[in-house]
Amino acid sequence: MDQTLRCRCKIWLVLCVFFICWYFMIHNAKWYNLSSPATTFHHHTTPIRITDSTVKTSENENTNHDSITGEIDWLHDADQMRALEHDLEPVLKKIKPKPEKKTKRINETDHVKKMKPKRHAKRDKISVIKKTRPEPKPCSGRYIYIHDLPTRFNDDVLDDCRSFSKWQNMCPYIGNNGFGPNLGNPQRVFSRTGWYATDQFMLEVIFHNRMKRYECVTNDSSIASAIYVPYYAGLDVWRYLFDHNISSRDALSVDLAEWLREQPEWKTYAGKNHFLVAGRITWEFRREVDEDDAWGNKLMVLPEFKNMTVLTIEKSPWHGNDFAIPYPTYFHPRTDNDIIDWQGKMRRHRRRALFSFAGAPRPDMEDSIRDEVIDQCVTSTQCRIIQCSHENQKCYKPVDVMRLFQSSVFCLQPPGDSYTRRSTFDSILAGCIPVFFTPGSAYVQYMWHLPKQFDKYSVLINEEDVRRKKVSIERVLARIPARKVAAMRNEVIGLIPRVVYADPKAKLERFKDAFDVSIKGVVDRIENVTKNYTSSFDFDERFSWKYFLFGSVEKHDWDHYFRDSMNHKVKPADAEANESR
Numbered sequence: 046m047d048q049t050l051r052c053r054c055k056i057w058l059v060l061c062v063f064f065i066c067w068y069f070m071i072h073n074a075k076w077y078n079l080s081s082p083a084t085t086f087h088h089h090t091t092p093i094r095i096t097d098s099t100v101k102t103s104e105n106e107n108t109n110h111d112s113i114t115g116e117i118d119w120l121h122d123a124d125q126m127r128a129l130e131h132d133l134e135p136v137l138k139k140i141k142p143k144p145e146k147k148t149k150r151i152n153e154t155d156h157v158k159k160m161k162p163k164r165h166a167k168r169d170k171i172s173v174i175k176k177t178r179p180e181p182k183p184c185s186g187r188y189i190y191i192h193d194l195p196t197r198f199n200d201d202v203l204d205d206c207r208s209f210s211k212w213q214n215m216c217p218y219i220g221n222n223g224f225g226p227n228l229g230n231p232q233r234v235f236s237r238t239g240w241y242a243t244d245q246f247m248l249e250v251i252f253h254n255r256m257k258r259y260e261c262v263t264n265d266s267s268i269a270s271a272i273y274v275p276y277y278a279g280l281d282v283w284r285y286l287f288d289h290n291i292s293s294r295d296a297l298s299v300d301l302a303e304w305l306r307e308q309p310e311w312k313t314y315a316g317k318n319h320f321l322v323a324g325r326i327t328w329e330f331r332r333e334v335d336e337d338d339a340w341g342n343k344l345m346v347l348p349e350f351k352n353m354t355v356l357t358i359e360k361s362p363w364h365g366n367d368f369a370i371p372y373p374t375y376f377h378p379r380t381d382n383d384i385i386d387w388q389g390k391m392r393r394h395r396r397r398a399l400f401s402f403a404g405a406p407r408p409d410m411e412d413s414i415r416d417e418v419i420d421q422c423v424t425s426t427q428c429r430i431i432q433c434s435h436e437n438q439k440c441y442k443p444v445d446v447m448r449l450f451q452s453s454v455f456c457l458q459p460p461g462d463s464y465t466r467r468s469t470f471d472s473i474l475a476g477c478i479p480v481f482f483t484p485g486s487a488y489v490q491y492m493w494h495l496p497k498q499f500d501k502y503s504v505l506i507n508e509e510d511v512r513r514k515k516v517s518i519e520r521v522l523a524r525i526p527a528r529k530v531a532a533m534r535n536e537v538i539g540l541i542p543r544v545v546y547a548d549p550k551a552k553l554e555r556f557k558d559a560f561d562v563s564i565k566g567v568v569d570r571i572e573n574v575t576k577n578y579t580s581s582f583d584f585d586e587r588f589s590w591k592y593f594l595f596g597s598v599e600k601h602d603w604d605h606y607f608r609d610s611m612n613h614k615v616k617p618a619d620a621e622a623n624e625s626r
């Protein structure tokens with residue numbers, strides 16, 4: 046009796062060891078294959094973290110494969126090591142019921158190193174793997190006071206969610222802190238947790254919920270660096286956008302302006318230390334004339350809001366007090382590891398299409414380049430497309446869009462009704478290099494979140510050249526050397542944490558998310574304007590885009606992009622003035 050039991054135990058043990066060996070072999074084999082072409086970066090002196098080169102661009106196909114037999118240096122890539130470590134974790138956990146976490150990790154990496162020859166020892170960055178203790182962060186200089194607004198400015202607006210859209214019930218999308226319904230992980234397109242069917246206009250709710258849990262909230266406005274006004278401006282105006290009655294569109298904004306002016310907090314800086322998040326494009330808030338036919342409300346034209354800083358998903362290049370922050374995406378991570386895992390997945394992903402596009406034509410806008418872009422995509426064998434139309438709602442399905450972008454090297458982002466697109470952030474999230482057709486789509490917009498050196502993470506193709514059919518998008522993209530493409534993708538994947546809004550319950554230690562970056566931007570900006578609050582701009586506000594981007598208003602190559610007002614639904618008055626010149 047005893048003996049059979051022992052015997053069975055032994056068999057189990059042998060099986061278990063067998064399984065572990067098998068697991069290692071399978072996984073190493075996979076890694077080996079996937080990363081081989083990346084080894085063409087041997088001669089680089091700077092550590093470029095490139096891994097996914099399974100991309101089939103014309104250059105890439107010629108890559109000689111002798112690197113497979115040569116030494117492998119992929120292990121020197123800290124991120125890959127982390128991803129591998131993560132892969133092995135469950136197995137290792139089963140083997141040895143645990144010593145200290147930290148020692149385990151270091152030992153694991155030692156183990157991994159022994160399995161593969163090493164090259165540039167200096168590049169090994171074990172330090173990034175070690176968990177550093179978060180130091181208590183002092184709040185001085187970043188305290189924020191949250192105005193306790195009457196509920197008519199926020200909660201009551203949410204209660205009215207039925208009237209946001211005439212075509213769709215938006216109420217489910219305000220749930221989960223503004224993230225919307227949980228997506229799960231269908232077809233394994235996403236990752237295990239943190240994915241929601243987030244609507245692009247829910248930023249106000251998302252931001253407010255993050256703000257409530259911000260570590261440096263104070264109830265003492267006198268020590269606050271900034272004062273947050275949690276008014277759901279975009280959701281408010283959404284209800285009335287298509288109503289032919291400007292008074293209902295303006296009512297709550299005018300009401301709030303009055304309310305704010307009465308508060309003791311207003312007086313210190315005449316509102317210059319106040320900020321607001323408006324989760325729609327700036328053009329919905331910049332109606333300059335009181336005519337029912339004109340678009341949007343006049344929130345940002347009111348003197349009170351001109352003194353405040355307004356964060357929107359698209360700013361006006363010709364105004365100085367609105368700042369663009371990323372559209373919400375579908376991913377809302379809770380931990381550093383959620384982000385690291387996703388980045389790893391996007392690095393390894395096979396990208397079979399050179400470029401892709403998801404969107405609809407703009408038949409009513411004669412200036413739109415959408416038709417030409419779609420035409421070029423459809424006729425290219427290297428382009429994939431999801432065409433939206435009234436009948437086909439496919440491009441609103443997160444799974445389809447994310448899968449398309451994950452399998453593409455470049456993602457086309459031509460302007461639509463306005464300069465910017467949520468799609469830009471979906472593509473960054475998918476590790477797909479965005480291709481812009483005007484600097485207005487990102488470079489003059491997300492200055493706090495995206496690198497100033499735009500060619501490191503994106504491609505700019507002149508809109509005018511596309512319109513006049515002077516350029517083949519495919520040829521431009523195919524001509525970019527594989528090495529440059531890999532470096533750009535690496536940069537894009539590195540941007541992921543900065544463009545996602547983490548879960549309010551998140552504990553990110555290593556990463557700053559889009560919210561953190563926005564808060565820093567707001568606090569810096571408000572420090573500037575309050576230090577000097579009596580002065581107005583020391584530059585012509587119409588050149589804000591240039592001033593913020595380059596620090597000067599000198600003549601610039603990009604002037605022509607901003608001379609003609611763009612074809613958004615409303616044209617700001619001063620842009621029209623420009624146009625007539």
Ligand SMILES: *[C@@H]1O[C@H](CO)[C@@H](O)[C@H](O)[C@H]1NC(C)=O
Binds near residue numbers: 148152155
């Ligand atoms: C690895 O683990 C062993 C025993 O668990 C320990 O003695 C050794 O110091 C560890 N190695 C490192 C590099 O921490």
Ligand SMILES: *[C@@H]1O[C@H](CO)[C@@H](O)[C@H](O)[C@H]1NC(C)=O
Binds near residue numbers: 264265266
């Ligand atoms: C802030 O809150 C603390 C504790 O809740 C309270 O003691 C203090 O008086 C409050 N300060 C102000 C300015 O309201």
Ligand SMILES: *[C@@H]1O[C@H](CO)[C@@H](O)[C@H](O)[C@H]1NC(C)=O
Binds near residue numbers: 290291292293
């Ligand atoms: C516009 O709306 C306001 C308030 O909702 C109402 O009093 C007014 O009569 C409306 N005007 C028109 C022209 O419908």
Ligand SMILES: *[C@@H]1O[C@H](CO)[C@@H](O)[C@H](O)[C@H]1NC(C)=O
Binds near residue numbers: 579580
């Ligand atoms: C806006 O700020 C200026 C000072 O720059 C001030 O003179 C003006 O009164 C402020 N507007 C309001 C509505 O408080």
Ligand SMILES: *[C@@H]1O[C@H](CO)[C@@H](O)[C@H](O)[C@H]1NC(C)=O
Binds near residue numbers: 566573
């Ligand atoms: C604040 O002012 C400094 C100095 O003029 C400038 O370099 C910086 O970009 C400004 N920051 C913001 C957020 O406006």
Ligand SMILES: *[C@@H]1O[C@H](CO)[C@@H](O)[C@H](O)[C@H]1NC(C)=O
Binds near residue numbers: 577
């Ligand atoms: C305030 O603004 C004026 C002109 O706009 C500038 O000359 C001055 O240096 C500024 N002062 C501070 C403290 O930034």
